[in-house]
Amino acid sequence: MTDRVTLALIAVFGVPLLLIAYITASEWLLGLLRIRRHDAIRPWLWLGPALALLALFLVYPALNTAYISLLNAGSQHFVGLANYRFVFTDATMLLALRNNAIWLVLFTALVVVFGLATAVLTDRVRYGSLAQALILLPMAVSFVAAGVIWRFMYDFRPAGAAQTGAVNAVLTALLPGFTPQAWLINQPGNTVALILAAVWSWTGFAMVVLYAGLKSIPHEVLEAARVDGAGEWRILARVIVPLLRSTILVVATVMIVTALKAFDIVYVMTNGNYGTEVIANRMYKEMFSVQDFGRASSIAVILLLAIIPVMLFNLGRFRSQGSN
Amino acid sequence: MPRNRRLLTYIRMLMVLATGVALAACGQKAGGGAAPAPSGGRLGGTVSVLASWGGNEQDSFLAMVKPFEDQTGVKVQYEGTRDLNAVLTSRVQGGNPPDLAGLPGPGQMSVFARGGKMVDLGAVLDSSAMRQQYSDTWLQLAQVDGKQVGIFIKAAVKGLIWYNPQQFAKVSGGSPPKSFDDLMSLSNKIAASGTAPWCLGLESAATSGWPGTDWLSDIVLRQSGPDVYDQWYQGKIKWSSPEIKKAWQTWGQIAADPKMVYGGKQSTLSTNFGTAGDPMFASPPKCYLYDQGNFISDFFVKDNPGLKPVDGFNFFLFPDIESKYPGSTQVAGDLFGMFRDTPQSRALIKYLTTPEAQAIWVKRGGALSPNKQLPPSAYPDQIAGQEAQLLTSAKTARFSAGDLMPQAMTDAFYKAVLDYVQNPGSLDTILANLDKVQADAYRR
Numbered sequence: 197m198t199d200r201v202t203l204a205l206i207a208v209f210g211v212p213l214l215l216i217a218y219i220t221a222s223e224w225l226l227g228l229l230r231i232r233r234h235d236a237i238r239p240w241l242w243l244g245p246a247l248a249l250l251a252l253f254l255v256y257p258a259l260n261t262a263y264i265s266l267l268n269a270g271s272q273h274f275v276g277l278a279n280y281r282f283v284f285t286d287a288t289m290l291l292a293l294r295n296n297a298i299w300l301v302l303f304t305a306l307v308v309v310f311g312l313a314t315a316v317l318t319d320r321v322r323y324g325s326l327a328q329a330l331i332l333l334p335m336a337v338s339f340v341a342a343g344v345i346w347r348f349m350y351d352f353r354p355a356g357a358a359q360t361g362a363v364n365a366v367l368t369a370l371l372p373g374f375t376p377q378a379w380l381i382n383q384p385g386n387t388v389a390l391i392l393a394a395v396w397s398w399t400g401f402a403m404v405v406l407y408a409g410l411k412s413i414p415h416e417v418l419e420a421a422r423v424d425g426a427g428e429w430r431i432l433a434r435v436i437v438p439l440l441r442s443t444i445l446v447v448a449t450v451m452i453v454t455a456l457k458a459f460d461i462v463y464v465m466t467n468g469n470y471g472t473e474v475i476a477n478r479m480y481k482e483m484f485s486v487q488d489f490g491r492a493s494s495i496a497v498i499l500l501l502a503i504i505p506v507m508l509f510n511l512g513r514f515r516s517q518g519s520n
Numbered sequence: 521m522p523r524n525r526r527l528l529t530y531i532r533m534l535m536v537l538a539t540g541v542a543l544a545a546c547g548q549k550a551g552g553g554a555a556p557a558p559s560g561g562r563l564g565g566t567v568s569v570l571a572s573w574g575g576n577e578q579d580s581f582l583a584m585v586k587p588f589e590d591q592t593g594v595k596v597q598y599e600g601t602r603d604l605n606a607v608l609t610s611r612v613q614g615g616n617p618p619d620l621a622g623l624p625g626p627g628q629m630s631v632f633a634r635g636g637k638m639v640d641l642g643a644v645l646d647s648s649a650m651r652q653q654y655s656d657t658w659l660q661l662a663q664v665d666g667k668q669v670g671i672f673i674k675a676a677v678k679g680l681i682w683y684n685p686q687q688f689a690k691v692s693g694g695s696p697p698k699s700f701d702d703l704m705s706l707s708n709k710i711a712a713s714g715t716a717p718w719c720l721g722l723e724s725a726a727t728s729g730w731p732g733t734d735w736l737s738d739i740v741l742r743q744s745g746p747d748v749y750d751q752w753y754q755g756k757i758k759w760s761s762p763e764i765k766k767a768w769q770t771w772g773q774i775a776a777d778p779k780m781v782y783g784g785k786q787s788t789l790s791t792n793f794g795t796a797g798d799p800m801f802a803s804p805p806k807c808y809l810y811d812q813g814n815f816i817s818d819f820f821v822k823d824n825p826g827l828k829p830v831d832g833f834n835f836f837l838f839p840d841i842e843s844k845y846p847g848s849t850q851v852a853g854d855l856f857g858m859f860r861d862t863p864q865s866r867a868l869i870k871y872l873t874t875p876e877a878q879a880i881w882v883k884r885g886g887a888l889s890p891n892k893q894l895p896p897s898a899y900p901d902q903i904a905g906q907e908a909q910l911l912t913s914a915k916t917a918r919f920s921a922g923d924l925m926p927q928a929m930t931d932a933f934y935k936a937v938l939d940y941v942q943n944p945g946s947l948d949t950i951l952a953n954l955d956k957v958q959a960d961a962y963r964r
Contacts, residue, residue, distance in 0.1 A: 354787045381786055383942075469729075485931050487631070487927070
């Protein structure tokens with residue numbers, strides 16, 4: 197117990213103190229060296245600790261992973277691109293890649309659509325903030341917990357037995373001839389079931405971001421459109437969405453990255469069985485079950501390469517927005 | 521001017537303070553961990569244990585170690601996960617292993633041992649006492665390159681076909697089937713009357729599919745004999761070979777036929793192995809037979825309060841398939857290993873190997889002990905006694921094949937079971953895939 201308290205104290209007080217010490221020392225050093233271009237050197241000295249940490253915890257592991265991906269399973273000898281060839285030829289890996297593509301399209305589309313819908317709708321109702329709080333609540337739950345919740349929701353019992361899964365129970369009660377379905381087992385619907393659970397988790401995030409964007413649209417524009425006689429749907433399609441384009445793109449890019457690295461939902465709900473395998477789950481299995489470090493690293497590198505264009509796109513948008 | 525100087529002095533003092541605190545932290549972190557704090561002769565301290573038991577099984581394990589905690593003052597920190605292999609591997613590789621851990625099987629144990637991650641128990645346990653208490657088979661299964669790296673603290677018998685005696689008597693006319701053919705014709709008879717004869721549940725979180733691997737082990741052992749069985753788990757005979765394929769097809773007569781299993785394949789794939797036997801005790805019963813290990817009795821009792829052994833539930837051993845391979849039994853066990861050598865972990869593993877400790881779980885039900893010195897009075901009921909008989913007196917006993925294979929092979933095996941139940945027509949593709957994994961998995 198005492199070393200945890202000490203650790204907390206160190207983190208809260210010691211780290212800022214160390215930083216102040218470092219800055220003071222570097223300023224003193226600059227003072228000593230009578231170089232004219234202090235202003236050119238100073239930024240690098242101040243950034244030093246941050247750059248060092250980045251290099252140690254981000255750059256080095258990335259490079260090391262890329263190196264390991266060229267070695268064999270036990271990292272003993274060089275095998276070139278054999279691991280990458282495996283990723284693109286193995287049946288399970290291809291299935292995972294296909295599923296991630298489905299996640300990419302469906303998950304992103306559903307989150308953006310639901311986020312936009314809830315943002316626009318909650319804006320117009322008196323109980324809007326309550327609704328928003330409820331929609332945002334799933335974000336507060338860890339994604340593993342969300343997976344467990346939805347496993348119970350999708351639970352299956354044979355026809356005639358008492359239904360323990362909420363989805364089957366509601367549908368059996370409402371629809372007369374409905375036989376309970378094993379949502380997580382039937383292919384290909386089970387991937388959609390998993391995606392819906394993930395959408396439940398993330399819609400709140402999209403709604404909040406889009407709502408902020410919505411609020412920044414000037415009132416006059418919407419008033420003018422209404423005065424001109426445009427109906428609400430038209431306003432949504434022709435005025436709101438175009439004005440929200442950059443916000444929607446931000447949300448979409450974050451959701452694309454989330455779809456690419458989806459793991460918890462799949463691991464908890466189906467463990468990748470019944471055709472629901474995704475890349476991150478395979479990486480976990482290769483690393484910890486099969487213990488093939490080469491393959492696991494190559495999957496990690498491919499995931500990184502897939503995400504880089506999305507990140508660059510985002511950065512480009514921030515840049516262009518910043519310069520505005 | 522004076523204010524700036526004072527500020528500078530303060531900052532210099534803070535620098536010294538910060539450096540001092542940082543150094544103190546480093547020093548303390550290095551000495552941290554399960555540091556023993558002996559007080560008055562009792563050992564004290566903590567020991568961490570990682571295993572795959574949850575629910576009732578977890579309660580039993582904690583009850584088993586309670587006398588140890590009371591006696592030595594060592595606190596046992598138990599963590600359970602069904603994804604034992606992945607959690608254990610990641611912790612071992614992360615340099616943060618548990619002190620003691622249950623191991624998925626001898627296959628994975630040798631991977632850890634050869635990587636130097638496990639403590640040689642020859643230095644911890646009294647080898648002559650071990651040889652007196654454990655038969656050679658149990659000791660050898662837990663050895664790697666001649667070193668004792670693991671020890672079995674619990675044993676199990678698999679391939680027990682459980683039934684509800686009152687309900688079963690109504691459909692079977694009394695005595696259990698003597699051969700597999702008899703069992704199949706009985707099953708067909710029950711199916712023809714409208715109720716499914718078998719219960720089956722394969723779900724088990726990250727290791728879903730393992731009950732099917734036990735079925736297949738029993739079938740291969742009885743259908744093709746112990747030699748083929750040994751070649752099979754050692755990876756010396758292909759999955760697509762006629763003997764193994766025949767075993768899958770034999771199992772498919774039950775598992776892949778919707779009339780034979782309650783709820784069909786949907787239910788098979790979504791029902792947890794622990795609750796899959798419950799429909800036997802419903803009124804009217806939804807199924808009559810459930811193939812599971814001896815430990816399932818614990819789950820029966822938990823889910824159906826008031827259910828008593830012998831009257832409420834009983835078992836018969838999976839019958840012979842080929843008469844030239846009679847009296848086969850599939851056994852399994854919980855293998856424990858030490859990953860960190862501390863006085864507390866030594867004390868605990870020594871305690872866990874004693875017959876007194878193992879008797880505690882045996883008395884609670886759902887466990888058997890591999891220890892020869894276990895008092896017969898420890899068996900709580902006739903069923904446990906019969907199970908223990910099977911364990912010690914089987915003509916042909918073999919350890920569960922899935923646990924003996926390398927982990928990658930076992931994982932593929934589990935998945936193949938699930939794929940086969942979902943799509944029985946794709947058996948050839950499934951076996952070809954298993955062959956591919958086999959070529960890879962046994963190389964290391």
